[in-house]
Structures are given as C-alpha cells and as structure tokens.
Amino acid sequence: MEKILDVKDLEINFHTFAGDVKAIRDVSFHLNKGETLAIVGESGSGKSVTVRSIMGLLANNSNVPNGQIMFKDQDLLKISARQMEKIRGNDISMIFQDPMTSLDPTMPIGKQVAEPLLIHNHMSRAKAMERAEEVLELVGIPNAKNRIKDYPHQFSGGQRQRIVIAIAIVNYPEILIADEPTTALDVTIQSQIIELMKELQDKIETSIIFITHDLGVVAGIADRVAVMYAGKIIEYGSVDEIFYDPRHPYTWGLLNSMPTLESKKLYAIPGTPPNLLNPPKGDAFAPRNEYAMAIDYEAMPPFFKVTDTHYAATWLLHPDAPKVQPPAEILRRHELYHKYLAEQAKGGVPADAE
Amino acid sequence: MTKYILKRIAWIFITLWIVATITFFLMKLLPGTPYTNQAKLSADQIRIMNEQYGLNKPLFTQYWVYIVGLLHGDLGTSFQFNNQPVTYLISNRIGPSMQIGAQAMIIGTLLGILLGAIAAVKQRTWVDSVATFFAIVGRSIPNFVFAVILQFFLAFKLKIFPIALWDGFSSSILPSIALAMAPLADTARFMRTEMVDVLSSDYIELARSKGLSSWQTVAKHALRNSLIPVVTIIGPMAVALMTGSMVIENIFSIPGIGEQFVKSILTNDYPTIMGLTILYSAALLVIYLVVDILYGIIDPRIRLSTTGGKE
Numbered sequence: 001m002e003k004i005l006d007v008k009d010l011e012i013n014f015h016t017f018a019g020d021v022k023a024i025r026d027v028s029f030h031l032n033k034g035e036t037l038a039i040v041g042e043s044g045s046g047k048s049v050t051v052r053s054i055m056g057l058l059a060n061n062s063n064v065p066n067g068q069i070m071f072k073d074q075d076l077l078k079i080s081a082r083q084m085e086k087i088r089g090n091d092i093s094m095i096f097q098d099p100m101t102s103l104d105p106t107m108p109i110g111k112q113v114a115e116p117l118l119i120h121n122h123m124s125r126a127k128a129m130e131r132a133e134e135v136l137e138l139v140g141i142p143n144a145k146n147r148i149k150d151y152p153h154q155f156s157g158g159q160r161q162r163i164v165i166a167i168a169i170v171n172y173p174e175i176l177i178a179d180e181p182t183t184a185l186d187v188t189i190q191s192q193i194i195e196l197m198k199e200l201q202d203k204i205e206t207s208i209i210f211i212t213h214d215l216g217v218v219a220g221i222a223d224r225v226a227v228m229y230a231g232k233i234i235e236y237g238s239v240d241e242i243f244y245d246p247r248h249p250y251t252w253g254l255l256n257s258m259p260t261l262e263s264k265k266l267y268a269i270p271g272t273p274p275n276l277l278n279p280p281k282g283d284a285f286a287p288r289n290e291y292a293m294a295i296d297y298e299a300m301p302p303f304f305k306v307t308d309t310h311y312a313a314t315w316l317l318h319p320d321a322p323k324v325q326p327p328a329e330i331l332r333r334h335e336l337y338h339k340y341l342a343e344q345a346k347g348g349v350p351a352d353a354e
Numbered sequence: 355m356t357k358y359i360l361k362r363i364a365w366i367f368i369t370l371w372i373v374a375t376i377t378f379f380l381m382k383l384l385p386g387t388p389y390t391n392q393a394k395l396s397a398d399q400i401r402i403m404n405e406q407y408g409l410n411k412p413l414f415t416q417y418w419v420y421i422v423g424l425l426h427g428d429l430g431t432s433f434q435f436n437n438q439p440v441t442y443l444i445s446n447r448i449g450p451s452m453q454i455g456a457q458a459m460i461i462g463t464l465l466g467i468l469l470g471a472i473a474a475v476k477q478r479t480w481v482d483s484v485a486t487f488f489a490i491v492g493r494s495i496p497n498f499v500f501a502v503i504l505q506f507f508l509a510f511k512l513k514i515f516p517i518a519l520w521d522g523f524s525s526s527i528l529p530s531i532a533l534a535m536a537p538l539a540d541t542a543r544f545m546r547t548e549m550v551d552v553l554s555s556d557y558i559e560l561a562r563s564k565g566l567s568s569w570q571t572v573a574k575h576a577l578r579n580s581l582i583p584v585v586t587i588i589g590p591m592a593v594a595l596m597t598g599s600m601v602i603e604n605i606f607s608i609p610g611i612g613e614q615f616v617k618s619i620l621t622n623d624y625p626t627i628m629g630l631t632i633l634y635s636a637a638l639l640v641i642y643l644v645v646d647i648l649y650g651i652i653d654p655r656i657r658l659s660t661t662g663g664k665e
Contacts, residue, residue, distance in 0.1 A: 057559060086565065088563055089566075096563075101557065105653070115561075168563075
C-alpha cells in the first residue's frame with residue numbers, strides 16, 4: 001500500500017517556566033493512501049500536538065529537536081513557512097474540535113468556505129462562491145443556496161460542524177486531519193458526522209487521521225488504530241486487532257473502561273499519567289499497570305511484533321516474560337475474534353464480530 | 355433598521371427634553387445671580403432687569419416660556435455676551451471646537467487601532483514594548499503638556515505650524531494631535547488586549563489551517579473581531595474630547611465653545627448654560643446612536659433584524 005504520510009522519530013518539546021515538557025517522545029507512524037488512521041489516547045497524551053506538527057501549527061514555545069514528517073518527498077518540518085502555507089488547506093487540511101468557536105462569527109459562512117479556494121486556486125470570487133455552495137450542499141446544509149450569506153450564529157452546532165468540514169474539504173485535500181471532531185457534539189449528531197465523513201472519504205478519496213479519546217467512535221470509522229500514552233505510541237494495528245486482540249495493558253485498560261451491554265460497573269484505570277517534565281525512564285504506564293514487571297521501571301519496552309500489521313510496546317510480549325491473564329472483558333473479545341477468524345477461514349459469510 | 359433608527363431619534367428628543375428640564379431646575383439652585391456687580395445696582399434697576407429677562411415670573415412659567423422657545427429653535431439671549439442670542443453665540447463658535455474634536459477622534463482611534471494591532475501581532479517582542487511604552491506615556495501625560503511640547507518643537511523651533519492662531523487647516527493640526535494623545539493611548543491599549551485574545555481563538559487557528567499567512571489572518575479575521583469591544587469605548591472617549599477641549603482651545607487660542615461654557619456657569623448666564631448643555635447632550639446622544647449602528651455593522655450577531663435574519 002502506498003504511504004502518503006510518514007512520520008519518523010518525532011520529538012516535540014514545549015518550553016515552559018518549569019522546564020521543557022517532553023510532549024512527544026519518539027513517535028513514528030504512517031498513513032496509507034485512502035485509509036483512516038485513528039489516534040486514540042487520553043487528554044495530554046500528545047495526539048493533538050502530533051497532528052498540529054503535521055499542519056505546522058505548533059505553539060510558539062515548541063521546538064522539534066528530532067524527527068521527520070515526509071509528505072510527497074518533502075520533510076514538512078524543514079520547508080519554509082511560505083511553502084507550508086501552500087500545503088495547508090490545500091493538500092492537508094484540518095477539522096477542529098469545537099464548532100461553536102471555530103468559525104469566524106463576523107464572516108458569512110459562504111465566504112469562509114470559499115476562502116481556501118481563493119487563496120490556493122486563484123479562482124474568481126463568483127466561481128468560488130458557487131463551489132462553496134456545492135460543497136455546503138454536499139456536507140448536508142439544506143437550502144445552501146439561500147444560506148451562504150448567513151452567519152455562524154444562525155446555525156446549530158451540528159450544522160456548524162458540517163460547515164467546518166466543508167471548509168476542510170473544499171479543496172479536496174489528500175489528507176484530512178480530524179481533531180476530535182465529534183467531542184463537542186451530542187451523540188445523535190456525532191453519528192451523523194461520522195457517517196458524513198465516511199461518505200466524503202469515498203467521494204473525494206482522501207486519507208484521514210482521526211483523533212479521538214472515544215473508542216466507540218474509532219470502531220465506526222477507522223481502518224487502523226494507534227494508541228498513544230504519555231507522548232508515545234504504545235500499540236498500533238488494524239481496528240480488529242486493537243479491539244479484539246489488544247496486547248498492551250494500557251489498551252486493555254482503555255477497552256475495559258468502555259461500557260458494554262454486559263458491564264455492571266464501569267472500570268477506570270487507576271492513577272494519573274506521568275508528568276512529562278521528567279518522563280520516567282521505563283514504561284510510562286508502569287505505575288498504573290497491575291501487570292507491571294521490574295523491567296518496566298528500568299527500560300523502555302521496544303515494539304514487539306504481533307502480526308505484520310500489529311505491534312505493541314510492552315515487555316509482556318518478550319519471549320522470557322511470564323504469561324499473564326488479561327482482564328475478563330479482553331478475554332471475551334479474544335474469543336469473539338477467534339470465532340470470527342475461524343468462520344472467515346472456513347469461507348463462510350463473515351459474520352459481524354459483535 | 356429604518357424603523358429602529360427613527361425610534362432611536364424619537365428617544366433622543368425625549369431624552370433632550372428630560373435633560374433640559376433637569377438642567378433648568380438645577381441651574382436655578384446655583385448660588386448667586388446673573389448680575390456681577392449687584393452691589394452697585396439699585397433695587398429698581400434689578401427689578402427692571404429681572405422683568406426684562408423674565409426672571410420675576412414664577413419658576414414654572416419661566417420653564418414653560420423656555421420650553422416653548424426651545425421648540426421654536428429659540429435658546430434665548432445671553433446675559434453675559436453682549437446680549438447675543440444663544441443660537442448665534444453657539445453657531446459662531448461651535449465650528450472650530452467640532453473640527454479639532456473630530457480630527458482628534460479620527461487620529462486617535464485610527465492610530466490607536468493600528469498601534470494596538472501591531473503590538474498584539476508582535477506580542478512579547480521589542481515592537482510590543484515600544485507600543486506599550488507609548489500608550490502609557492500618552493495616557494499619563496496631560497494633554498496641555500503635550501500641547502506645549504508640540505508648540506515648542508513643531509511651531510517655535512521648526513516653524514512648521516503656527517503657534518497659537520486660528521487660520522485654516524494647518525492651524526488645527528497641533529491642537530488635534532495634542533487632543534488625540536489620550537484617546538490614541540486608550541484605543542491602543544484596549545485594541546492590544548482584545549487582539550491578543552482574538553489571536554488565540556479557535557477560528558484564527560482554523561483560518562491559519564486554510565493556508566492564510568499570518569498577516570492575511572489578521573486583516574481578514576482578527577481585526578474585525580477585535581474591533582467589536584473597541585467600539586464600546588468610542589462613546590465615553592467622545593465625551594472626554596468634548597469636555598477636555600477647553601484647555602487646548604485656550605492654549606492654541608482657538609475661538610471654540612469650551613471657554614463660553616465655563617464662563618457661563620461662573621456668571622449664572624442661564625440661557626447660555628442651558629443652550630450648551632442641550633447641545634452637548636444632543637451631540638452625545640447622536641454619537642451613541644452612531645456607535646450602536648456601527649456595532650451592528652461590525653458584529654452580525656447583534657445586527658438589528660427587523661426583517662428577520664433567521665428562517
């Protein structure tokens with residue numbers, strides 16, 4: 001599969017009065033053409049910082065001591081601000097989290113949607129407005145023709161997020177970065193937005209990086225999943241592998257804390273994430289991990305291969321590590337997954353795993 | 355919109371009537387009489403003069419006479435200034451005051467907005483420090499000190515402008531600049547704060563993500579949004595300019611109206627006090643109306659939708 005974006009050994013620090021916060025610690029991942037990669041993790045795990053570095057929109061107090069972000073044979077970390085402006089909103093664009101605050105309250109929405117066209121394509125104003133209208137229709141703003149002169153406050157939250165999406169896709173970007181696009185919306189609107197994004201992905205053939213802390217959303221949209229913790233990716237694989245055969249205790253904890261129809265009490269991972277001013281030298285999750293071994297406090301685990309597409313950074317996968325029993329919920333998932341794989345191997349109709 | 359403006363104009367007249375009424379009765383409570391040399395006047399002379407000016411009539415009759423005159427555009431005759439009609443007195447003197455007031459307002463707000471915006475965009479750099487320094491200096495040094503400094507350097511030393519004279523546009527520049535310092539400093543400080551806030555907002559990040567350069571982002575998105583609260587201070591600033599202009603008019607010997615106002619109060623020149631109070635109130639009310647209309651133009655959220663913006 002063709003890699004459209006390749007992030008290698010990325011490190012990002014933020015300078016603060018207390019010292020340098022090591023927000024991103026040696027992160028590598030790639031995005032295949034046409035796929036949706038979900039990056040999941042709790043607040044502060046570095047998801048947003050990672051994608052902002054791809055957009056070149058990091059805060060002023062950040063610095064990138066190491067790493068590469070390869071897109072079309074160029075390193076986005078090395079190109080000039082002018083070159084980055086040409087890529088932003090054209091080849092790579094972004095959908096933001098809060099639709100209530102991400103639109104300019106003093107500009108009609110048609111103009112806001114048309115803006116990327118005017119900057120990048122040197123389109124005439126009339127033609128750009130026509131395109132804006134089409135795209136607004138495409139994202140599901142009813143009666144778009146009569147509403148392009150309306151202002152953001154005249155739309156509901158869900159409609160505003162559709163407008164934000166329209167702005168992001170108006171130039172048919174090759175990569176669409178969605179930074180928790182459903183977090184600020186209520187549940188019914190959430191699923192509508194997810195459906196819309198899937199539809200659009202087919203129509204405009206874009207690749208998506210989808211950031212979220214909501215695993216339920218991931219299951220609905222992602223092809224592959226990367227799990228982040230304390231500025232590092234700790235496990236990645238196909239969506240089935242992560243959901244039904246997870247290997248890192250943190251991923252177990254995340255899945256375990258998702259409510260299911262059977263769950264009587266909601267599980268919570270004990271403790272809090274480490275302070276990244278002084279990151280631990282071993283596995284950052286060790287203090288919260290009931291399966292932690294002595295080595296977890298001493299050395300950072302490398303990635304161990306589970307399958308060709310599935311890797312996890314935990315010492316539990318080391319050949320010398322003792323076998324441990326994952327939580328019951330994870331075992332249940334294993335079982336479902338193996339049943340599903342067996343049925344697929346028999347050539348039967350691939351039953352939906354859940 | 356037209357309906358709203360007409361309604362507001364009707365309210366302006368009602369407010370003016372209330373102002374006229376309150377001022378009329380308060381003014382009568384001022385100690386003293388309109389006669390500066392009362393001791394030398396005989397009782398008869400005072401009686402004759404009171405009769406002539408209608409001051410012997412009951413208070414409510416006087417009030418009634420004044421209001422009727424006001425409705426006819428007659429503000430009475432000044433006691434002090436050579437028996438001139440107050441309307442004549444005002445119309446002769448209002449021009450220069452209005453001119454330097456308006457010029458100061460334009461210089462102050464435009465430069466203030468520019469200075470504040472630059473400081474915000476370049477925040478925490480030397481540019482920001484210089485702009486902040488200017489704002490503090492502009493705010494803390496009284497305008498008459500500025501006036502004298504300007505006179506000394508630009509008029510006395512360099513002879514670019516006249517020192518103190520009222521003759522054409524060139525003579526209005528120095529007083530306008532002196533008067534503009536405080537509003538300039540205020541606008542700049544306010545603008546900087548707002549702009550810093552706006553620049554860290556989500557829609558600015560989205561604008562950047564579209565591929566706009568940082569200056570395009572400022573021009574197209576940040577400026578207008580930062581202006582909304584700045585418009586708020588324009589009203590009070592206009593008041594400051596109107597009342598503050600008296601000293602400046604004196605320093606530059608401008609035949610303005612500020613001096614008359616102070617003199618009329620000191621000498622119980624009732625018709626002149628009334629006339630100028632009503633004039634200042636009217637000017638203020640009109641400025642507030644303009645500010646409110648400006649609001650609607652800048653911020654669509656408070657645009658007055660008589661036609662119904664929503665479906």
